[in-house]
Amino acid sequence: MSARFHRRVSILGATGSIGRSTARVIEELRVSGEAEIEIEALTAGRDVAGIAELARTLKPRFVAFSDETKLGEARAALAGAGVLVGAGAAALQEAAQRDADWVMSAIVGAAAIRPTLAAIERGATVALANKESLVCAGQIMKAAAARAGARLLPVDSEHNGAFQVLGDGRGVERITLTGSGGPFRGWTPQAMAAATPEQARRHPNFSMGAKISVDSATLMNKGLELIEASCLFDLGPDRLDLVIHPQQAVHALVSYCDGSMLAHLGPTDMRVAIVHALAWPDRAPLAVKRLDLTDLGQLTFEMPDRERFPALDLARRAMVAGGAAPTMLNAANEIAVAAFLERRIGFLDIASIVEAVLNRFEAGSRSANSPSSLDEVLATDALGRLWAGQETQRRQAA
């Protein structure tokens, strides 16, 4: 069978949950002959063994580790594989700049901003799993995409679902994202106060990286996703909703001005969104378990509990404030989640640290303008991290 489409792909964050799912999709399309896919570059933070294993099947031309101390170990592990190896921030940028026409942005956190922007500035099609880069630098990324003729394709499942049913965008009234409610949906505040990282990481429907799993437990993930949606779909905060839908069969709903509502449904498997972005504007067959509605029996929807999950209102506050506020929110959250995963603070401290940082930011002389340069975004990110670090220490000492 002749290949239906050809892609030259780079995967930023290849060893993570999304990165590995992307690798599985590519393998399947290669084996089935649906696509001819070359791999230009793979990146990881510090997982040398993970990259070495992926390199055996994917055969990339270049691999990069953000941790520069990994260079020697990586060169040894990949010796004879015919792969160029780099490490450090410049190598990560090089990976993004190399000549791939399709780039998966799947590094976790604001660390993805620079490499993702580098791929956009080259005019590549960029599949956006990483949401923090859009939350912090969405306007900059969209402007860069318009200048370079790059295409941004949402991979976050709700946004990918909304994108699939959006059509030409005419007459859209509002977009509703769904969320499972996370592992603590029915928990009391007392139980949540004592929650461990292991409990927070036990997502009901998805197996994901540590940071997004904790964000799913606080519902900050949904807060970040609302900001992500407002950027991707150019909708104000009053036109974006969230409903809790524990079965997660419906990923997003688009409401139109004539009363119609279109829903995207699918299995809870990120490969569905990944293959959609990879084959777009075409579609490619994928052997994932199909959604069986009679097996599910019922689909339920409820309002999120804003009191038990204060991260939601914090994210909304940052979205409404705009400017640098979402970057502050995200930076504080990244620091707080890392501290929680290291057992330095409790689960409820995460939202309280984010709130303290937002309060401090709003009390200071802040600009409501959107950050106009990458340097501005990175300076806000650094300040948010500094303040969140101070808040974390205060809570550890208490």
Ligand code: NAD
């Ligand atoms: P993960 O933790 O499993 O993987 C993260 C990847 O980034 C790894 O390859 C890691 O080596 C690399 N990395 C970590 N820190 C880095 C740094 N400082 N510099 C460079 N590389 C670094 O994360 P994930 O669950 O795959 O999520 C990746 C992104 O996709 C996140 O932004 C997340 O919000 C988003 N996302 C994930 C899912 C999911 O199902 N996992 C769903 C929707 C969106």
Ligand code: MG
């Ligand atoms: Mg999502």
